[in-house]
Amino acid sequence: MSGQGAKIEYVDISKRYGAVEALRPTSLTIEAGEFFSIIGPSGSGKTTLLGVTAGYVPPTSGQIIIDGRNVVGEPPFQRNIGMVFQNYALFPHMTVAENIGFPLRMRKTPRAEIAERVKKMLALVQLEEMASRKPGQLSGGQQQRIALARAAVYDPLMLLMDEPLSALDKNLREAMQDEVKQFQTVLGSTVLYVTHDQAEAAAMSDRIAIMNHGRIVQIGSPRDLYEHPVARFVASFLGEANIFDIESVTPHASGSMIATHHGFSLVCAASGSHDGQCVCVRPEAVALSASRPEHDNVLEGKVVDATYTAGSLRYRVELAPDCIITQRTPSVRGIEMFDTGATVFASWRAEDTLLVDDD
C-alpha cells in the first residue's frame, strides 16, 4: 500500500481573481516524502495554492511540475492527487465504505480489490466497524480519519490537506496531529498541509512556509523560523515577539549598537542597517531580576502583570510609557514571583537581539 510520494515543483505559479492577487508568483520545491506545511493569516492564499495544485483552480501563470511532468492544464481527475478538505467533503449519501471506495470505483478497479483495499484503509485508521455507517453518523474526528483514508486509498502522488483539524476541539486536535503524522510516515506520502495554527505546523512538519498577502515570506524548519525570523510578520506570527522600532544603528566592537524609538541602547551581535528593519527579542530570551545584572542588554522597568499558566510564567514589564516587554520562563514548582508594580531589570544576550525586516 505504501507508494513513495512525488517531488513537486512550483515555478512562478500565480492566481489572480479580478483585482485580487490571491497568489503572487511563487516558486517552491517540496521534496518526495516531505511533510510541508503552509501557515498564514486568513486570506493569505493558502487554499488558493492547494486549489491550484489539485487542479480545480486554474492558475493565472506558472507551472506545477510533479515528478518531472507539468500538470497545469490537466483537469483534477487526471492528476492523481489526494485532498482532504476543510470540512472533509465526505459524500453524505454514501456509506463510509462507499466513500473510501469511490476513487477506486472511478478508476474501474475490480469490485473484490476495492473491498479489500477499503478494508485495509479502514484498519489503518482504526474504524473497521464504521464501514456501513453514513458520514453524518460519525464524530468529527472519525469523519476526519475517513476523509484521510479516502484521499490516500488510491496511492496518490501527494496529499493536500486544508486545515483538516480546525473543526476539532483542542485535545482531539492534538491526538489527531500524531495520527496524521503517523499515517504519513506509514504511507511515505508527500504532504502539503495548510493550517492557521503555528503550533500544529511546528509539531508535524519537516519544513514550513509562512504566507502573507499571497506570497511566501519565509521557508524553513520550525526551529529555523522561530530562531531566525527574517521579518517582523514572521516573528510575531510564530509565537510571541517583543518588537522595538529603530532610530539608528552604529557599528560596535561585537556587532552593532542600536538606538530604539523609546531611547534605549541595545547591543546586537549582528550588524545591520536601520533601513526598514526592527529589533525582535523572544520572551524566553529575556531574564528578569530584582537587582541590576551584568549582561549585554539591561533595561529597567515595572511589572505590569504576571500570568501563571500550565508550563509557563509570563510577565509583562513596562520599560517606558507605551513600551511593554513580555518575558516568559518555565513555571517551576515554588518559583518566586515578582509583585505587580515591582521594579525589575530585564536582560538578554547580544545574540538574542534579532534584526528583522520591518514590513
Added chain:
Amino acid sequence: MTWNSSGRLARIFIVAFTVAVLIYLIMPTFVIVPMSFSSKSYLSFPPPGWSLQWYQTMTERHDYPQAFWNSIKIGVPVALLSTTLGTLAALGVVRGRFFGARPMSAIVIAPLMLPQIILAIGLYPIMAKFGLAGSYPGVVIGHTVICIPLVFITVAASLKNYHPAYEYAAMTLGAGWWSTFWHVTFPMIRVGVIVGGILAFTFSFDELIIALFLTSPETRTLPRLLWEDLRQYVTPIIAAATTLVLCISFILFGAVALLQRRLSKASKS
C-alpha cells in the same frame, strides 16, 4: 411577569391573525367544493341539495375527459423539459465561473416575472410562423418557458445549500465531469429537481392565458375548457371540474411539502 404576559398576548394575536389570513386565502377555494355536489343545475352557495350527478355528467361528456388528457399530455412533457433545462441553467449559473453568471440568473427568472399575457402575445406570432400554433409542441414550448424559472429557482437553491467542495473532492478523487454530476451533484440536488418538476407540472396543469393563445379545440386544456364553459352556461359541472383540478394540485403540493421537509431534515443532520 409583565413582559411574559405581554409576550403571550402578542403570541395569541399572531396566531389569531395567521388563522384569519389562512381562512381568507382558503375560503374561496372551499366554496367551490360544496357547490360541485349541488343537486340543482345552477351554481349557488350553499347548495340547496346534494348529489354526484355533475361528476357523472362531466365524465360522460366527451370534451371534459379529452381536455383532462390534453392537460396531462402537455403537463408531463413540460415538466420533463423544464426540469432538464432548468437544472442545466442552474448548474451553469450557480457553479459556472464565466463572466456574467449573475445577470444570467435574472434573465432566466424573467419569464416568471413578466405578465403572462405579454409572453402569450409574443409567443403567438412566433408559433404561428413555425406552424406550431394550436399544436401540442406549441403550448409545451410556451409553458416550458415559464416553468424553466420554477425549476431553476428550486435547483439553484439546492446547489447553494452546499459548498462546491463536494464536487472538487469528487474530481480530485478521479471522477470526470459526468461522473461527478451523476454520483455527487445529482444526489445532493435530487429533491430540488423533483420539487421543481412537480411545480412545473402543476403550473402547466393550471395555466390559462398561454393555453388560450396556443391551444386549439383539439389540444385545449382543462383550464381553457372551464373558461370557455363559464362564458356559456354556468352549471355545477364547472365546480366539479375545478374541484378535480384542485385535488390534483393539492396532492402535488402536498408531495412538494413532504419532500421539502425531508430536504431540510437532511441538511440539518
